[in-house]
Amino acid sequence: MKYLRQFGLILLFSFLGEALRALIPLPVPASIYGMALLFLALAAGMPLSAVEDTGDFLIEIMPVLFIPAGVGVLGCWGELKAMLLPAVLCVTLVTCLVFGVSGCATQALIRRERLRGGNGK
Amino acid sequence: MTEFFGNAAYFAVLACLGLYQAGAWLKKKTGLAFLNPLLVSIAGGVGVLLLLRVDSTSFARAAQPLSWLLTPATVCLAIPLYRQVRLVRKYALSLLAGIAAGVAASILSVLVIALIFEMDHAGYVTLLPKSITTAIGMVVSREQGGVENITVAVIVLTGVFGNLMASPLCRLFRLTDPVARGVAIGTSSHAIGTARAMEMDDVTGAVSGLSIAVSGVLTVAAAAILGNLV
Structure with a gap:
């Protein structure tokens, strides 16, 4: 019954996400609400073991779930061709920029934090 | 046949x-x-x-x-997030600020590219979620009226690019701290980049994994506000 219970619980959070998606008029996917609710439940003391095994299975197969959508690119080759250059810039240049900005900001903040912590002692 | x-x-x-x-x-x-x-x-x-x-x-x-199965699988991303948050609670604020800076850089630069190439709304929101995990990014694109299939292709290519470039980029930006490396890799190239972060060391891998969920959520919020700029 272990997997049945865990899968049921995960579907419950998915459904709660769907309900919030219907209630709140924002372009936020149901899965994000569900994820936030599950995280809050875990933080509030729900044991990891209540969802862990089925959850790890679903995360393991997750990349496979993207294959149909990825293969679907075949059907929109015309649209892709029209935006090829901006898309290439996004993949290369923007990725480097995001890497640098997030990494350098974090490193500077952590160093400051450590410095302050060191002075405190 | x-x-x-x-x-x-x-x-x-x-x-x-x-x-x-x-x-x-x-x-x-x-x-x-x-x-x-x-x-x-x-x-x-x-x-x-x-x-x-x-x-x-x-x-x-x-x-x-x-x-x-995609929605329940995405909901389950809360599980690794919960495991990792316990590990890095000490740096919570710096992490959050660093990831937010990365998300802002991503969205603003895509916006600039969209303006330079005079793209329409559909094209802009197709590229907008390109640095976040596929599960969240493809839904952001769909919700905003983008071409979901192209978004998936761009996200996967971004991940592979980040995976390949992680080490040289760490040297270029002089990122020596494993927490900063993790944030950079996870925020810029989601789960596919994180595979490389896990090879570097445990802290880099865990922080990179955490950055996937956090940058995903922040991007959803930012896209809800900034999605209509183009």
Whole structure:
């Protein structure tokens, strides 16, 4: 019954996400609400073991779930061709920029934090 | 024959499972990072469809059961997030600020690119979620009226690029702290980049994994506000 219970619980959070998606008029996917609710439940003391095994299975197969959508690119080759250059810039240049900005900001903040912590002692 | 493969209830899902395992095997055999299993499966899937002359719409319809699992699978990202948050609680604020800076950089630069190339709304929101995890990014694109399939391709390529460039970029930006490295890799190139972060060390891997969920949520929020700028 272990997997049945865990899968049921995960579907419950998915459904709660769907309900919030219907209630709140924002372009936020149901899965994000569900994820936030599950995280809050875990933080509030729900044991990891209540969802862990089925959850790890679903995360393991997750990349496979993207294959149909990825293969679907075949059907929109015309649209892709029209935006090829901006898309290439996004993949290369923007990725480097995001890497640098997030990494350098974090490193500077952590160093400051450590410095302050060191002075405190 | 084409009709049979287009309508078979189990062919599409079986093909996806088989392609992914073949991709994982190829990656393991060759050790080449650009042979990412997901990238290989998508390329292989395109090949199979062209070979069997099955059109991608009927393939997508046949693979519906996989899409159905996407929401519960994304909900489960809360599990690794919860595991990792306990590890790095000490740096919570710096992490959050760093990831937010990265998300802002991503969205603003895509906006600038969209303006320079005079793209329409659909094109802009197709590229907007390109640095976040596929599960969240493809839904952001769909909700905002983008071309979901292109978003998936761009996200996967971004991940592979980040995976390949992680080490040289760490040197270029002089990132020596494992927490900062993790934030940079996870925020810029989601789960596919995180695979490389895990090879660096445990802290880098955990922080990179955490950054996937956090940057995903922040991007959803930012897209809700900034999605209509173009």
